[in-house]
Amino acid sequence: MEPVFPFPVNLPRHHGKLAHELHRQLRAAILDGRLPAHAPLPATRKVAEALGVARNTVVTVYDLLIAEGYLIPRKGAKPQVAEFARRRASKPPGASVGIDESRFAPVWRTPFMAPSPARVLPERNFRLGIPDHRHFPHDIWRRLMAQTLRKSSREPFAYAPSQGIPALRDAIAQHVAFARAVACAADDVIVTSGAQQAFDLIARLLVTPGQTKVAVEEPGYPPVRAAFAAAGAQLVPLPVDDEGLCVERLPDDVRIISVTPSHQSPTGVAMSLRRRSALLEFARRHRAVIVEDDYDGEFRFGGRPLDALQTLDRDALVFYVGTFSKSMFPSLRKGFVVAPAWARDGLITVKHCVDSHCDSITQSVLAAFIRDGHLARHVRHMRPIYAERREALLDGLQRALGEWLRPIPSEAGLHLAARIRDPALAPTIMPIVLRFAAGAEATADYAMTRGVEPAVTFGYGVIDAEEITVVLKKLRTALKGSVA
CATH class of the missing domain: 3.40.640.10 (Type I PLP-dependent aspartate aminotransferase-like (Major domain))
Incomplete structure (x- = not known):
C-alpha cells in the first residue's frame, strides 16, 4: 500500500501508546515543515488502513491536533495544516545553547543558590531533613x-x-x-x-x-x-x-x-x-x-x-x-x-x-x-524511634570516632553534628567521612564565608540504629588507616 504521508510513520506494537506516538510524529512533522501549511491531511479511514490501527485512534489524534491549533477543521472536507512560524532546525547533538543573561534581573545573573543536582544514595543514609516513611x-x-x-x-x-x-x-x-x-x-x-x-x-x-x-x-x-x-x-x-x-x-x-x-x-x-x-x-x-x-x-x-x-x-x-x-x-x-x-x-x-x-x-x-x-500520635510514636537512632549516633561518634570528631550538644530534631577536633586534619578527614557516611554534609556547605569550624552533620531520619553502628565502625577503620 502506498504511504499516506510523505515520510515514514513508525508505530509501536503496544496498543496503549498508538495514539500518543502518532500524535507526536504528526506534530513533529508539522513543526518541521514536512507537512506544509494548508496541506490537507489524508482521510482518517485511509490512514487507519495504511497504518493498521483503528479509525477511532486516527480520529482522536486529528481532534487533538485541531484542539492544539496545528490543524484547521473544514466542514465536509479534510482538515488542513495551520500556518504559523516553523521551529528552527535543531542544533546538532552536543551543540551549546547560548544564554543571554543580560535579560535576567541582576540578582539572577549569578544565582545565590542554584538547584542541587540529584544525588544517588543508598536507601538508608545520613541525609538531613528526611523523616522515615516506613512508620x-x-x-x-x-x-x-x-x-x-x-x-x-x-x-x-x-x-x-x-x-x-x-x-x-x-x-x-x-x-x-x-x-x-x-x-x-x-x-x-x-x-x-x-x-x-x-x-x-x-x-x-x-x-x-x-x-x-x-x-x-x-x-x-x-x-x-x-x-x-x-x-x-x-x-x-x-x-x-x-x-x-x-x-x-x-x-x-x-x-x-x-x-x-x-x-x-x-x-x-x-x-x-x-x-x-x-x-x-x-x-x-x-x-x-x-x-x-x-x-x-x-x-x-x-x-x-x-x-x-x-x-x-x-x-x-x-x-x-x-x-x-x-x-x-x-x-x-x-x-x-x-x-x-x-x-x-x-x-x-x-x-x-x-x-x-x-x-x-x-x-x-x-x-x-x-x-x-x-x-x-505519629510524633509520639516516632520520638522514641528517632531517640534510639540519635543515641546510637552519639555513642558511635564518642566511642568509635571520638579520636577525630567531637559531637556538638543537641537535644532535638533529626540531625546531629560533630566538629573535627584538629582543624588541620579536616582536608584528610572530611572526604573519608562523607564517603562512608552517605548523605552526611559538611557544615561548610551551609556557610557564606570560609571561617566556620570544620564539622560534619549526620541526619538520622531514615537510617536505623543498627546500621548507624555498622557504618561508624567501618568509618573508624578507614580513618585509622588514613589519618596519621
Whole structure:
C-alpha cells in the first residue's frame, strides 16, 4: 500500500501508546515543515488502513491536533495544516545553547543558590531533613483523603482563601499551642507551600532592595539566605557557637534577624535562654523583627524544651515559621507563618499576589489529620524511634570516632553534628567521612564565608540504629588507616 504521508510513520506494537506516538510524529512533522501549511491531511479511514490501527485512534489524534491549533477543521472536507512560524532546525547533538543573561534581573545573573543536582544514595543514609516513611500511618492518610474527595464535589472548583482554609488554620493554631506553647489564633496563621515560601513571602513584605540588612546564621540554612538575597537584602552573616547565634555581634542597623533557635541548622545547638532574651531585647530596642524557623521542634529528647521566641515575645516582633516536612513528609509541601497582627494583612496580600492559594484538598486532609489527633500520635510514636537512632549516633561518634570528631550538644530534631577536633586534619578527614557516611554534609556547605569550624552533620531520619553502628565502625577503620 502506498504511504499516506510523505515520510515514514513508525508505530509501536503496544496498543496503549498508538495514539500518543502518532500524535507526536504528526506534530513533529508539522513543526518541521514536512507537512506544509494548508496541506490537507489524508482521510482518517485511509490512514487507519495504511497504518493498521483503528479509525477511532486516527480520529482522536486529528481532534487533538485541531484542539492544539496545528490543524484547521473544514466542514465536509479534510482538515488542513495551520500556518504559523516553523521551529528552527535543531542544533546538532552536543551543540551549546547560548544564554543571554543580560535579560535576567541582576540578582539572577549569578544565582545565590542554584538547584542541587540529584544525588544517588543508598536507601538508608545520613541525609538531613528526611523523616522515615516506613512508620507513617499511610492507611489513615489514604482514608482521610478518600473522605475528603467524597465530600468535596464542589469545593475544588472554587478558589480557597489565600491565607489557607479556616479548618487548617484552626488546626495549626491548636497544634503549635500544644506542641510548642506558641500562643496564636487561627487568624494569625497563614498557610504556605512549605517553609521556603514562608521565607519568600516575609522577604517580599519586609525587604527594601539594596537597603534592608538581614542578619543570618553562619553557617545557616541556605534557602533562607536565598529568599532574602533574591528580595534584594544585604546579608550580614553572624557566627554561631554552642549557645546559638552570637547576639552581641549584631550591628545596630540590622532590621531582620533570621534564626533557628530550637535546633540550629546545621549545627543542631539550641539558643540559650540568655541569648533569646538578648535577641528579643535587641529587636525591641532597634525596631528589628525576628524570623524564627522552627522546622523540627516537635522532636525533643532532653528535658523541658526552651520556649519558642514567639512565646517569649511581648512586642509583636517575631514571625514564627513552621513546616510539616519533618513531622510528616516533605512532598506534602505545607508550611505556615504565625504572623504579628500588624503584618498579617500585608503578608496575606503578598501571598495572594505570589500564589493565590494552596490546594484545598490537601489542606482539608491535613486539617483532619491534625484535628483527629493523628499528627500528635505519629510524633509520639516516632520520638522514641528517632531517640534510639540519635543515641546510637552519639555513642558511635564518642566511642568509635571520638579520636577525630567531637559531637556538638543537641537535644532535638533529626540531625546531629560533630566538629573535627584538629582543624588541620579536616582536608584528610572530611572526604573519608562523607564517603562512608552517605548523605552526611559538611557544615561548610551551609556557610557564606570560609571561617566556620570544620564539622560534619549526620541526619538520622531514615537510617536505623543498627546500621548507624555498622557504618561508624567501618568509618573508624578507614580513618585509622588514613589519618596519621
